[in-house]
Amino acid sequence: xxxxxxxxxxxxxxxxxxxxxxxxxxxxxxxxxxxxxxxxxxxxxxxxxxxxxxxxxxxxxxxxxxxxxxxxxxxxxxxxxxxxxxxxxxxxxxxxxxxxxxxxxxxxxxxxxxxxxxxxxxxxxxxxxxxxxxxxxxxxxxxxxxxxxxxxxxxxxxxxxxxxxxxxxxxxxxxxxxxxxxxxxxxxxxxxxxxxxxxxxxxxxxxxxxxxxxxxxxxxxxxxxxxxxxxxxxxxxxxxxxxxxxxxxxxxxxxxxxxxxxxxxxxxxxxxxxxxxxxxxxxxxxxxxxxxxxxxxxxxxxxxxxxxxxxxxxxxxxxxxxxxxxxxxxxx
Amino acid sequence: xxxxxxxxxxxxxxxxxxxxxxxxxxxxxxxxxxxxxxxxxxxxxxxxxxxxxxxxxxxxxxxxxxxxxxxxxxxxxxxxxxxxxxxxxxxxxxxxxxxxxxxxxxxxxxxxxxxxxxxxxxxxxxxxxxxxxxxxxxxxxxxxxxxxxxxxxxxxxxxxxxxxxxxxxxxxxxxxxxxxxxxxxxxxxxxxxx
Numbered sequence: 461x462x463x464x465x466x467x468x469x470x471x472x473x474x475x476x477x478x479x480x481x482x483x484x485x486x487x488x489x490x491x492x493x494x495x496x497x498x499x500x501x502x503x504x505x506x507x508x509x510x511x512x513x514x515x516x517x518x519x520x521x522x523x524x525x526x527x528x529x530x531x532x533x534x535x536x537x538x539x540x541x542x543x544x545x546x547x548x549x550x551x552x553x554x555x556x557x558x559x560x561x562x563x564x565x566x567x568x569x570x571x572x573x574x575x576x577x578x579x580x581x582x583x584x585x586x587x588x589x590x591x592x593x594x595x596x597x598x599x600x601x602x603x604x605x606x607x608x609x610x611x612x613x614x615x616x617x618x619x620x621x622x623x624x625x626x627x628x629x630x631x632x633x634x635x636x637x638x639x640x641x642x643x644x645x646x647x648x649x650x651x652x653x654x655x656x657x658x659x660x661x662x663x664x665x666x667x668x669x670x671x672x673x674x675x676x677x678x679x680x681x682x683x684x685x686x687x688x689x690x691x692x693x694x695x696x697x698x699x700x701x702x703x704x705x706x707x708x709x710x711x712x713x714x715x716x717x718x719x720x721x722x723x724x725x726x727x728x729x730x731x732x733x734x735x736x737x738x739x740x741x742x743x744x745x746x747x748x749x750x751x752x753x754x755x756x757x758x759x760x761x762x763x764x765x766x767x768x769x770x771x772x773x774x775x776x777x778x779x780x781x782x783x784x785x786x787x788x789x790x791x792x
Numbered sequence: 793x794x795x796x797x798x799x800x801x802x803x804x805x806x807x808x809x810x811x812x813x814x815x816x817x818x819x820x821x822x823x824x825x826x827x828x829x830x831x832x833x834x835x836x837x838x839x840x841x842x843x844x845x846x847x848x849x850x851x852x853x854x855x856x857x858x859x860x861x862x863x864x865x866x867x868x869x870x871x872x873x874x875x876x877x878x879x880x881x882x883x884x885x886x887x888x889x890x891x892x893x894x895x896x897x898x899x900x901x902x903x904x905x906x907x908x909x910x911x912x913x914x915x916x917x918x919x920x921x922x923x924x925x926x927x928x929x930x931x932x933x934x935x936x937x938x939x940x941x942x943x944x945x946x947x948x949x950x951x952x953x954x955x956x957x958x959x960x961x962x963x964x965x966x967x968x969x970x971x972x973x974x975x976x977x978x979x980x981x982x983x984x985x986x
Contacts, residue, residue: 535962539925540890540897590899597874597899653886656964711890711897771882 462655466530467662474526474663475670478518482674485514511678512561512692515671519696520554522670526663532656541585541711542657545703548584552577553699557692574695575616581699582611585706611706618723619698623691625729629738633746635672635690637729637753638697639665641722644757645704645714648722651768654712657704664700668693701726718760728752820864823948823983825853830981832871837972844971846887848901850875855983857937857948862910867917867934869979871901891964898924903932913937914950921954926961930954932979946985953978 489510527534527546538544556577560570586592586608591599599607626634646661672693705723708714729749732738737745833847850872858864873893876884888895905919906929914935921930934950941947954977959965 531965533964539962540894542890589897591896593899595899653889653891655891657890707890711894713885713889771885 462650467659470526470529471662471666473529474522475666477525478522478667478670479674481518481521482511482514482671483678485517486511486678508679509561509563511675513558515675515690516554516558516561516692516696518671518674519667519693520551522667523550523663526666527660530659530663532660539588541589541707542660544585544587545707546660549577549581549699549703550696553696557695560695561692571620574619577699578616578619579612581615581702582608582706585703586710589710591710614723615698615702618702618727619695621727621730622694622698625733626691626694629733629745630690631742631746632672632676632690633749634726634729635668635693635697636746637749638694638701638726639669639672640750640753640757641725642668642697642701642704644725644761645701645708645722648718648760648764649704649708649712649714651764652708652713653771654708654714657708657712661700661704664697664704668697668700698726718764721756721760725753725756728756820856820858821946821948822856822986823854824986825851825855825869826947826982826984827851829947829949830979832869832977832979834975834977836975839970840972844878846876846878848872848875849877853981853983857983862908862915865905865908865915865917867903867905867908867919867932869903869981873899873901894924903930921956923956924961924963928960930956947982948985949980949982951978951980 532546534547535543536547538547556570556573559565559573583592590597591607592604594601598604622634622638642661643665646658646665648658649661650658672690675690675693702723705714705719709716709719729752731752732740732745732748737748740748827850830851831847832851833845835843835845838844848871851869852872853867853869855867856865873895874888876887876893876895878884878887887893890897900922902922903919905917907918909916911933914933914937917932917934918929919932920927932952932954934952936950937948939946939948956975956977957973958975959973
């Protein structure tokens with residue numbers, strides 16, 4: 461049964477832990493720098509490597525705490541799609557972004573890692589499932605290959621387009637905008653009847669939002685502000701969103717249209733690159749991005765709630781009585 | 793001519809001996825699960841005050857029954873989890889989700905015997921029971937075994953009940969909630985000789 465209070469507690473704990481770790485690591489570095497260079501302010505940290513590193517570590521530890529509070533039992537070796545996502549995909553993207561954050565690592569190497577993960581993730585999540593079983597109930601080889609290639613290409617497109625946008629127009633609105641479809645994915649997957657799959661989204665949203673806000677606070681009024689791209693947070697966010705939607709769709713009952721709408725919604729951030737909007741104030745552009753992303757998500761949530769009321773709510777609420785076939789009972 | 797005749801006789805004798813030997817080596821009858829006259833049903837507690845009943849509509853199985861040497865008898869059953877039917881479509885859809893049977897990841901529930909011994913009124917069958925990706929050794933007490941030939945088809949039937957805890961098979965404890973952890977599976981199986 462859903463436990464909203466527990467979810468809020470887990471989100472709060474994950475957010476606090478993530479924020480504290482990022483802050484502590486950056487302050488520790490600042491102290492080291494101050495000792496070496498006799499500098500006295502965080503503003504002198506022009507190199508954002510350490511900040512990216514702190515964000516990745518903060519997200520990782522925050523997730524461990526959040527999932528621990530939710531008692532989300534992870535199994536090794538992972539046999540279920542969600543277990544594979546949480547025990548393999550998420551650590552992999554954290555590792556990739558950790559490596560990519562170092563300025564000595566060439567960009568093409570970082571993108572090679574990212575695209576490799578994008579290409580293999582759909583196959584990893586469907587491993588051992590009926591889809592790839594080769595039986596009559598599964599997909600024929602051509603359909604399996606098409607589904608895997610299209611899914612991987614979608615992930616790669618969303619990931620690269622958002623990273624590119626982050627390079628063109630840096631800001632915290634992109635990672636924050638990514639939190640919206642992840643939260644929406646969690647709620648819709650839960651309303652479709654897959655509670656554990658939906659719950660997995662909450663600590664992800666909390667850690668991503670917390671690290672984004674703390675990174676923003678740290679880089680405000682510092683030379684690092686111009687350099688910080690939040691690419692690591694975007695990478696973790698995109699992979700998390702994709703994983704939740706993929707598992708919710710192929711193992712739960714999340715519809716294709718809803719999953720696609722949520723996956724593609726962050727790309728609406730690109731609207732702010734239109735010539736007329738591009739030179740507006742950054743806070744206005746950031747707000748506009750959030751609103752644009754939120755609009756399709758509200759439609760998805762409304763449709764998911766309608767389906768929930770029609771199909772799932774009768775199982776949780778009052779049952780009808782009288783001579784009617786139990787198979788077709790629909791009190792709504 | 794006499795030589796040809798004696799070769800034929802020899803071949804006939806040897807063939808008969810071989811056939812007799814092969815027959816005496818396998819006294820087991822092979823049976824297929826008769827879906828029309830069998831059922832795999834279950835019931836689980838609801839809020840710990842009542843029982844919810846359901847069944848699986850798609851089941852396959854086979855067994856070989858050796859009356860002379862029961863230890864050689866084998867039993868095998870495969871249940872398609874997607875065919876769960878609790879007389880409510882919404883609930884069936886819910887049960888197919890990963891919080892419960894996770895039918896896309898674990899499409900079947902299987903039992904395969906590893907040893908069989910005769911008991912009064914049936915057989916005690918030990919075997920591997922696989923559900924939700926977890927395999928555990930269980931003991932089934934099969935009652936029955938009566939034979940009946942109907943329209944030239946030999947039939948034999950068994951019944952058994954099995955109690956298990958869902959938490960032992962990796963079901964999410966958060967999803968156990970109002971539906972009790974313990975489930976009772978009732979199998980009534982009629983086999984048709986191949």
